[in-house]
Amino acid sequence: MNHPETYRNRKIVVLGLARSGVSVAKVFHSLGADVVVNDKKERELCPEADELTALGISVLCGYHPDDLVTAETALLVKNPGIPYTTGPIQRALELGVEVVTEVEVAYWLSPAPIIGITGSNGKTTTTTWLGELLAAADLNPIVAGNIGTPLCEAAVAAKEDNWIVAELSSFQLKGTAAFRPSVALLLNVVETHLDYHGGMEDYIASKAKLFANQTERDIAVLNWDDAVCREIAAGLHSRVLPFSLYERLSQGVCVEPPYSKDGGEEADRHIVWRQEDGTEKVIVPVSELGIPGRHNTANALAAISAALSAGAAPEQLEGVLRGFKGVEHRLEYTTEVNGVKYYNDSKATNPTATTMSVGSLSAPIVLIAGGLDRGSDYMELLPLFRDRLKGLVTLGETRSKLAGVAELAGLQHVRLVEPAKDAESTLREAVRHASELAEPGDIVLLSPACASWDMFQSYEQRGRIFKDSAHTL
Numbered sequence: 385m386n387h388p389e390t391y392r393n394r395k396i397v398v399l400g401l402a403r404s405g406v407s408v409a410k411v412f413h414s415l416g417a418d419v420v421v422n423d424k425k426e427r428e429l430c431p432e433a434d435e436l437t438a439l440g441i442s443v444l445c446g447y448h449p450d451d452l453v454t455a456e457t458a459l460l461v462k463n464p465g466i467p468y469t470t471g472p473i474q475r476a477l478e479l480g481v482e483v484v485t486e487v488e489v490a491y492w493l494s495p496a497p498i499i500g501i502t503g504s505n506g507k508t509t510t511t512t513w514l515g516e517l518l519a520a521a522d523l524n525p526i527v528a529g530n531i532g533t534p535l536c537e538a539a540v541a542a543k544e545d546n547w548i549v550a551e552l553s554s555f556q557l558k559g560t561a562a563f564r565p566s567v568a569l570l571l572n573v574v575e576t577h578l579d580y581h582g583g584m585e586d587y588i589a590s591k592a593k594l595f596a597n598q599t600e601r602d603i604a605v606l607n608w609d610d611a612v613c614r615e616i617a618a619g620l621h622s623r624v625l626p627f628s629l630y631e632r633l634s635q636g637v638c639v640e641p642p643y644s645k646d647g648g649e650e651a652d653r654h655i656v657w658r659q660e661d662g663t664e665k666v667i668v669p670v671s672e673l674g675i676p677g678r679h680n681t682a683n684a685l686a687a688i689s690a691a692l693s694a695g696a697a698p699e700q701l702e703g704v705l706r707g708f709k710g711v712e713h714r715l716e717y718t719t720e721v722n723g724v725k726y727y728n729d730s731k732a733t734n735p736t737a738t739t740m741s742v743g744s745l746s747a748p749i750v751l752i753a754g755g756l757d758r759g760s761d762y763m764e765l766l767p768l769f770r771d772r773l774k775g776l777v778t779l780g781e782t783r784s785k786l787a788g789v790a791e792l793a794g795l796q797h798v799r800l801v802e803p804a805k806d807a808e809s810t811l812r813e814a815v816r817h818a819s820e821l822a823e824p825g826d827i828v829l830l831s832p833a834c835a836s837w838d839m840f841q842s843y844e845q846r847g848r849i850f851k852d853s854a855h856t857l
Contacts, residue, residue, distance in 0.1 A: 385459055385484050385561060387492045392416035395456050399472055400463025401425075401432045401443075404486045407534040408461045411489065413441050420444065422452055422472065448472050457481045461489060464555035467580060485559030487552060490535035492562070496526070496542035499690055500563075500594050502552045503571025503607075505737045506683045509675075510571060511551040512711045514687040516704045518547055521696035525549045529556070547694055555580065558590040564597035567693045568622070569605040571686055573612040576734040579758040588612055598622035603693040605686060608633065625693060627685035629678065635660050637689045639670060643678065655685060655705075657698060665698045667705070674708040677715070677744030713847040715741050715831075718854050723824025726854040729831035730847030735765050738833040742772050748826045750775040750797075750818045752850070755834030757781035762789050765833065769793035775821035777801060779814045781838045797821050807839035808849050815853040828854070 388411060396412045398405050398421045405421060413419045420442045423430050427445040436443050453475040460476045460483045476483050501511050508531055518525035528538035529550035538548050554577055573591060581587040595604050599621055606613040608626035617624050626636040629643045640656045653670040673684055684705060691701060718726040732738045742749060751773050762785050769790045775797035778786040783800050790798045799817045804810040818828045830850045840846040
């Protein structure tokens, strides 16, 4: 696309409301474009519609009109989660109308440099942590994207001395063209979202678009322990700053001594930054990080790497590295009832995330899992079910699949929760079952390994119902 200012008096279609759609629509309307916003949900389910209508923006709810996209349409901006198979998007592509997401629009608007963060797991924790690191370094961050402020809203508010720290999904990145972050960070790549992308090839290609327009003036921060990240690094024009848990890097941010992939947590480890000129700086002992777990150490390495790339000094980072206590819905301690601790990990929407979270806890675990069925057989969870769980409670579309894996693993205490009158009642029933399986000293962990959309509006809603259920046992 071109700069948003060039669309004055031209027709712009915004597909999907929510906060990002509202933000995009307001931007183009303020610049004189003829904006039409469309959402297939009924009007009463679109509370944002009234705000846009009051501004004089046309809002169509409840269906996708056949004539929504025409040859006169200059641009279609889609909600990231709407599939490309949707009628108006297919029509746009047939007519040669460019289809983008809010990320592309925000890039053209922002006077501030952007740090783009993506990956299958750890995005929210790393983005939040990085925002706090940059604030401690007086670099004026605005945290936006999938968390916090919509990207267009952040871009409009930003000044040249800000940094926009943007959490970005594969859905958002797929709809970019010229987007060029000054610092691009890829945490990891595992199999997920295949129902949307149709396969790993498109999923990886969408993640890789984060780096597509970077030049030698930009920095690519990549996880050197991830094979896909290494493959992507080989074709980049930007400067690569690697980070690693398991390799002693000659240049980059790593753990010293490195972890062994076979275990071995007992060593006294430090996070070290090695620069191209051979100088070395110890950042902080791993044992003093504010949140536990090897996966969170990897998130710390990533956040440190991005902060250093933005100009932070190592000594400015130590306090936040020690004081950061994580984010809501990511291995979040909730309460203790009758000697049993309850943890909310609703953000764990794929098996790898659940495996990492269980591995961070040492007590016997009763796991609550299940959700949207994206076609996986979940066999990768068999070792976890066999070796680490005391009990399993399953719910959602994948409840029978997960129970089947547990049976193969020989797990004795398994309960399936059939759908109740509504999603909240179903989850409350699951928490009750888990509390019956747990004993003093155990942990009940909500870590679904699945997306929430079969039952809930979001993983946040799922997590908050879990927390309330635990508090009211």
